[in-house]
Amino acid sequence: MSAAKNININLKIWRQKNASSKGSMETYKLDNVSTASSFLEMLDQLNEQLVNEKKEPVAFDHDCREGICGMCSLYINGRAHGPDTGITTCQLHMRMFNDGDTIYIEPWRSKAFPVIKDLVVDRSAFDRIQQAGGFVSVNTSGNTIDANSIPVPKDDADKAFMAAACIGCGACVATCKNGSAMLFVGAKVSQYALLPQGKVEATQRVLNMVRQMDEEGFGNCTNTGACEIECPKGISLENIARMNREFLKASVK
């Protein structure tokens, strides 16, 4: 890896005062950005500059800054979480960019993810989909069975674990030309559909989660596959196919 150096960049960033204002792309110049810094650190540096200039800093989502919480978002140069695959924006580094580059930064665009301010969008639609069916019933009357005492075939356990890796970031929705949430919902449905613990609510789960997904205003999946490529956690299209199977099964029951 080449040594870190400093680069000067141009930024085109979506600025929007609040949910009801119109918003527009604004241009900023930022000098002396270390290529060793993360993308979010670069935005911190920009905000410091804006505060020093007595301007409103750019609002953006972030929390863990280590790729596990799913809070950071950002549509960077036409791609969810920017160039590079299998990463969240907090894991994106400035070494992916060159001196003099112009970088576009936009919020996730979806009817179901309204902008709250600047680059921050409201992803509570995902929470409501989870609440509609993303749970299992557990006997808590004193004779709760330890999960590990229920045998699960290794292959199923692995697939459920891979589905459970979804961090609910919304990159799949942001990148999908249809603004579809099928990869997210497919992962959540699969995670339970593959395990014995999930069988009890299986029929209702898939119907309720899909209904909620449609009510939130997400688009329909046409299998373009962009979600799978942009997902930071490698959730595969197979989860959507599994949800489709579960949905068909539940619909004819």
Added chain:
Amino acid sequence: MALTGLFLCLFLAGHLAGNLQLIFGTSLQFNEYALFMTTNPAVKILSYLTYISILFHAIDGILLTFQNKAARPIGYAKTDGSSSSFASRNMAVLGTIILVFIVTHMVNFWAKMHFDESMPLQETVVESPMGELTLYNTVNGSYVNKEAVEVRNVTDFYDPQLNLKVGQGYKDLHKITFEFFKDEKFGLIFTLGYVLAMLAMAFHLWHGFQSAFQSLGATGSKLTPAIKLFGKLFSVIVPLLFAIIPIYIHFSK
């Protein structure tokens, strides 16, 4: 979408087998086939299923596309198409091209076959002691002298003196097709239009074939690669063979 799409793929394969007789069969064989296709009751049922499928598929596809557009009311300032294929992003445009083609195609051939009162009939020219003689072929394999009969109700041969039906002829769709693509003024344009429509079809199926199985949840580690391979072969070979026919006709002597 998936069921109608796959049914239409079956239709395409059948339709292609018939059309290939324009190259590999005699005009009589082709016209026999055309008569069979317009009169056989089993084929009638299939053809109604096909009309319904095309209508449903097109309407469903257009509704789907509008819903999906509505799921992203504000678009991105910068987009990058690298995470999905051209065909998958343009299914509705490709489908609309196919729809326009289907309508013109039906006006040019299907409507003529069904409703044109002045369809030419299959003829055979033979050498006789009296010189060249033009005969009409009849559907039961015999011939009637063109000079000796009167044609009524498009295909019925009548003895004018006795006022009796003496046979029934084949509509010469073969001739109509050859004249269409060999037309001095427009033959080349019609041929090019046909080829372009087949190009759109190839792209539509390049994405659509495997997409249908994903939509139905019919996936698996062995099944999916096989379907993808078959779909790619199908989407190239079938439109290509369709397209060769008008090219062959246009340049034939």
